[in-house]
Amino acid sequence: MLEIEIDGKKLTVPQGSTVMDAAHSVGTYIPHFCYHKKLSIAANCRMCLVEVEKAPKPLPACATPVTDGMKVHTHSDMAKKAQAGVMEFLLINHPLDCPICDQGGECQLQDLAVGYGNSASRYQEEKRVVVGKDMGPLVSAEEMSRCIHCTRCVRFTEEIGGFQEIGMANRSEFSEILPFLGKTVDSEISGNVIDLCPVGALTSKPFRYSTRAWELSRRKSVSPHDGLGANLIVQVKGNQVMRVLPLENEEINECWIADRDRFSYEGLNSAERLQKPMIKHDGKWHEADWQTALEYVVKGLNGVSRDHGKDAIGVLASPHSTTEELFLAQKLARSFGVNNVDYRLRRSDFRADAAQQGALWLGSSIVDLASAKSVLVVGSTQRQEQPLLASRLRQAVKKGSELNVIHVADDALLTKLNAKLIVSPLALVNALAQVLKAVVAIKSGESAIDLAAVSVSAEAQRIAESLCGAESASVVLGNVAQHHPAFSELLSLAQEIARLSGARFGVLAEAANSVGAELVGAVPTRGVFGAAVSAGLDAQQMIAAPRKAYVLLNSEVEFDSYNPQAAVAAMKSAETVIALTAFKAEGLLDYADVLLPIAPFSETAGSFVNMEGRLQTFNGVVRPLGEARPAWKVLRVLGNMLGISGFEYTSVEEVRAEWQGKGDIAPSLNNVLASVSANVQPAATALVRVGEVPLYQADAICRRASSLQATRAAAVPVAHAAQSVLDAAGVQSGAVVVLKQGDGQVRVALEADATLPAGVVRLATAHPTTIALGGMFDPIEIKQG
Amino acid sequence: MLSAQSLALIDREVAKYPADQKRSAVMGALRIALEERRSTGETPEARCLNQEVIEFVANYLEIPPVAAYEVATFYNMYDMKPVGKYKITVCTNLPCALRGGVNAAEYISHKLGIAIGETSSDGMYTLLEGECMGACGDAPVLLVNNHSMCSFMTSEAIDKKLAELK
Numbered sequence: 014m015l016e017i018e019i020d021g022k023k024l025t026v027p028q029g030s031t032v033m034d035a036a037h038s039v040g041t042y043i044p045h046f047c048y049h050k051k052l053s054i055a056a057n058c059r060m061c062l063v064e065v066e067k068a069p070k071p072l073p074a075c076a077t078p079v080t081d082g083m084k085v086h087t088h089s090d091m092a093k094k095a096q097a098g099v100m101e102f103l104l105i106n107h108p109l110d111c112p113i114c115d116q117g118g119e120c121q122l123q124d125l126a127v128g129y130g131n132s133a134s135r136y137q138e139e140k141r142v143v144v145g146k147d148m149g150p151l152v153s154a155e156e157m158s159r160c161i162h163c164t165r166c167v168r169f170t171e172e173i174g175g176f177q178e179i180g181m182a183n184r185s186e187f188s189e190i191l192p193f194l195g196k197t198v199d200s201e202i203s204g205n206v207i208d209l210c211p212v213g214a215l216t217s218k219p220f221r222y223s224t225r226a227w228e229l230s231r232r233k234s235v236s237p238h239d240g241l242g243a244n245l246i247v248q249v250k251g252n253q254v255m256r257v258l259p260l261e262n263e264e265i266n267e268c269w270i271a272d273r274d275r276f277s278y279e280g281l282n283s284a285e286r287l288q289k290p291m292i293k294h295d296g297k298w299h300e301a302d303w304q305t306a307l308e309y310v311v312k313g314l315n316g317v318s319r320d321h322g323k324d325a326i327g328v329l330a331s332p333h334s335t336t337e338e339l340f341l342a343q344k345l346a347r348s349f350g351v352n353n354v355d356y357r358l359r360r361s362d363f364r365a366d367a368a369q370q371g372a373l374w375l376g377s378s379i380v381d382l383a384s385a386k387s388v389l390v391v392g393s394t395q396r397q398e399q400p401l402l403a404s405r406l407r408q409a410v411k412k413g414s415e416l417n418v419i420h421v422a423d424d425a426l427l428t429k430l431n432a433k434l435i436v437s438p439l440a441l442v443n444a445l446a447q448v449l450k451a452v453v454a455i456k457s458g459e460s461a462i463d464l465a466a467v468s469v470s471a472e473a474q475r476i477a478e479s480l481c482g483a484e485s486a487s488v489v490l491g492n493v494a495q496h497h498p499a500f501s502e503l504l505s506l507a508q509e510i511a512r513l514s515g516a517r518f519g520v521l522a523e524a525a526n527s528v529g530a531e532l533v534g535a536v537p538t539r540g541v542f543g544a545a546v547s548a549g550l551d552a553q554q555m556i557a558a559p560r561k562a563y564v565l566l567n568s569e570v571e572f573d574s575y576n577p578q579a580a581v582a583a584m585k586s587a588e589t590v591i592a593l594t595a596f597k598a599e600g601l602l603d604y605a606d607v608l609l610p611i612a613p614f615s616e617t618a619g620s621f622v623n624m625e626g627r628l629q630t631f632n633g634v635v636r637p638l639g640e641a642r643p644a645w646k647v648l649r650v651l652g653n654m655l656g657i658s659g660f661e662y663t664s665v666e667e668v669r670a671e672w673q674g675k676g677d678i679a680p681s682l683n684n685v686l687a688s689v690s691a692n693v694q695p696a697a698t699a700l701v702r703v704g705e706v707p708l709y710q711a712d713a714i715c716r717r718a719s720s721l722q723a724t725r726a727a728a729v730p731v732a733h734a735a736q737s738v739l740d741a742a743g744v745q746s747g748a749v750v751v752l753k754q755g756d757g758q759v760r761v762a763l764e765a766d767a768t769l770p771a772g773v774v775r776l777a778t779a780h781p782t783t784i785a786l787g788g789m790f791d792p793i794e795i796k797q798g
Numbered sequence: 799m800l801s802a803q804s805l806a807l808i809d810r811e812v813a814k815y816p817a818d819q820k821r822s823a824v825m826g827a828l829r830i831a832l833e834e835r836r837s838t839g840e841t842p843e844a845r846c847l848n849q850e851v852i853e854f855v856a857n858y859l860e861i862p863p864v865a866a867y868e869v870a871t872f873y874n875m876y877d878m879k880p881v882g883k884y885k886i887t888v889c890t891n892l893p894c895a896l897r898g899g900v901n902a903a904e905y906i907s908h909k910l911g912i913a914i915g916e917t918s919s920d921g922m923y924t925l926l927e928g929e930c931m932g933a934c935g936d937a938p939v940l941l942v943n944n945h946s947m948c949s950f951m952t953s954e955a956i957d958k959k960l961a962e963l964k
Contacts (some may be wrong), residue, residue: 101811196863
């Protein structure tokens with residue numbers, strides 16, 4: 014420990030601290046622009062100059078290591094004069110166009126100029142002008158003359174984003190910040206450079222010029238997208254969400270949010286929002302009042318249950334719904350006598366249900382996952398599924414963690430991998446079994462799974478050695494593994510690997526409330542906190558054996574299902590489809606019979622349980638749009654109208670108290686299966702599809718966020734396959750082919766892609782152009798276009 | 799994009815650094831790329847670095863294209879603008895200026911009929927002002943195509959030199 018005195022305050026700091034760190038720890042503010050606690054030190058803005066006794070010149074606090082007995086003055090005449098001098102230089106080329114600048118009012122340069130600069134400028138000469146740049150549909154770089162060259166954005170893309178997309182070209186007076194010529198900034202977390210920019214050079218394209226920062230009220234919320242549960246500040250004006258910013262939470266999202274969290278609010282204000290209940294009569298949609306619509310729903314449900322029995326009704330809920338909504342949905346269904354409730358629409362393997370002993374979750378906290386010395390990620394298109402977690406794992410690798418990957422495509426993870434096994438979905442089980450076999454050998458253990466048919470590859474051996482050799486290790490299954498037709502086998506193998514190697518294991522929750530849905534029993538085999546229930550049909554069975562009536566909570570089955578073809582067919586064959594939805598979706602208009610407008614996360618109070626089992630509650634930030642109502646209220650009234658008792662809630666807190674009263678979260682989280690089994694035979698070779706959900710198609714809100722939909726990541730999907738697949742089909746790369754699954758087919762360009770294993774055609778699901786196809790990881794045929 | 803010969807030279811540059819620090823070779827690689835373009839390019843546009851070449855070099859070194867672009871635009875010996883077959887850079891810094899550097903530049907300018915910073919219409923010559931070349935005692939000095947340094951460039955010496963550069 015070193016002793017240092019800052020402005021007369023004595024303190025001790027650890028070896029290697031900088032003066033800036035020391036000052037922060039005693040609450041002394043030192044002005045700065047280029048310094049950021051999560052980025053490397055650049056020391057190029059010079060704003061943090063302070064006086065250090067015995068040093069002849071002022072020193073930059075951000076880059077000066079503390080030495081024992083150092084005496085620092087942050088407000089001495091020397092320091093003040095240095096800071097004022099730096100400020101004068103920074104403002105020489107700055108346009109001072111604050112009145113028309115989008116950053117005005119929340120600008121670090123503006124604030125520090127007032128605090129540390131002079132009141133008037135002595136500079137009379139011409140200022141330099143920098144032409145604007147095109148960084149894509151999210152980040153605006155129109156006014157680059159305002160840039161003060163702090164290089165925070167450059168360091169962010171390189172260090173946090175993983176790939177330097179922004180650079181500083183030329184030198185001295187001609188320096189300018191730009192993306193590579195003709196390229197846009199395509200990182201899935203690019204929006205953070207807007208927060209990082211201390212001036213108005215990089216601003217939010219969707220938000221700019223819509224309102225002033227001081228007109229906005231700030232409300233806390235939680236991201237409704239991926240399973241991380243990023244904390245948000247939602248900024249509101251006139252009952253409309255205007256902007257979303259990160260709320261710092263070191264244990265979850267640090268100080269970042271993904272672009273999906275930041276820009277999806279445009280979906281909340283989209284023209285597709287459903288504002289009034291709607292009923293379909295003779296194929297035509299009519300607006301109705303709530304009473305009529307709810308009576309119609311009750312009549313429909315009673316009719317189907319009278320004619321076909323309660324089992325003819327199925328409830329498909331989205332895991333992007335709040336815990337309270339999911340709790341009430343399953344309570345309403347089960348009280349009514351319907352046991353067919355499921356939230357796992359994209360799951361294709363439910364064999365683990367019988368052996369499951371609790372809610373599936375990450376298996377550790379997010380912090381523990383990021384600090385594990387060895388991590389094995391199985392079946393995860395990481396940057397698409399969990400943009401922020403992927404970034405956090407990259408940071409972990411930099412700190413010495415070993416990242417191992419078993420996946421169906423060799424995606425660029427922008428980090429160093431210890432080992433990787435890239436195989437066809439058909440060989441995924443075998444690949445994980447190889448690791449298990451190697452772990453069994455290293456630990457001289459025994460596994461309940463028969464591994465005789467498995468031969469261990471060198472990479473699998475490396476993965477096993479990494480997991481067994483690390484003092485803390487984690488095995489996690491991503492979306493591809495969870496949606497995979499052999500999920501239960503993958504989970505079994507992960508469990509065995511974890512048991513033998515001492516690693517933790519779990520799943521990366523797909524949606525904001527996947528864990529919450531598991532906990533409150535939005536599954537056919539378990540009730541609230543695992544309470545025993547009479548088992549119903551799971552999501553796949555409800556589609557495979559179509560029901561007469563479906564109740565959809567926030568679900569658009571054509572985008573949310575494992576097999577959109579079958580799901581849409583099932584909906585169309587039903588007598589009635591009741592949709593509780595925030596959007597007048599094209600698909601719903603086609604197959605639903607009644608649409609009840611419910612409030613998205615921004616307009617209702619509720620809670621999400623994130624992947625680590627953390628309950629995060631939030632309140633609505635604006636009033637529901639039009640006649641939309643929070644889904645918990647709709648479900649409550651439906652309960653009353655169906656004559657079910659126990660639906661007399663007056664607030665969402667009562668609903669929360671009820672489900673919370675039935676158990677505790679922590680003991681209910683359990684990934685361990687009562688019995689494990691897996692067929693580890695190397696798979697037969699056949700052509701299968703790899704159909705992941707695109708980055709901005711994951712949920713109803715981001716599908717309607719216009720700026721996100723304009724990004725490169727949201728481009729119309731193109732099929733990819735290894736050259737060997739193209740050769741076998743006799744097509745050239747780039748040729749338009751017909752891809753066929755079941756009865757459906759789509760015409761799409763097929764391009765050669767060296768990152769894919771043999772026997773695979775990769776074509777995204779959940780996109781309007783591909784929903785005619787079938788299962789995400791099912792066989793697929795290529796026909797000449 | 800680049801010849802096998804140039805790639806072999808770049809590989810030699812790469813070999814000078816640890817395997818996981820290929821980016822260290824970016825300056826050498828850009829120099830080699832520029833050298834190939836200068837010696838094979840038929841027009842001023844084909845003799846300088848452009849976006850495609852920089853991207854190729856970056857991909858070859860497995861670094862982000864913008865990182866290579868930063869380097870290429872930082873150093874002024876990497877020609878980013880069209881350049882003549884002979885790029886003549888005359889030092890006009892103070893010590894040279896005191897010993898006739900500016901006069902030498904003006905003489906060449908007059909003789910070639912191009913202003914400083916321009917390329918002759920036949921694409922043969924580009925005349926540039928340069929910064930100190932570390933040979934003040936030999937002033938006036940000029941540099942031909944980045945590599946060949948010429949000292950004591952009096953008017954006669956310039957005439958002789960230009961006669962060689964055909």
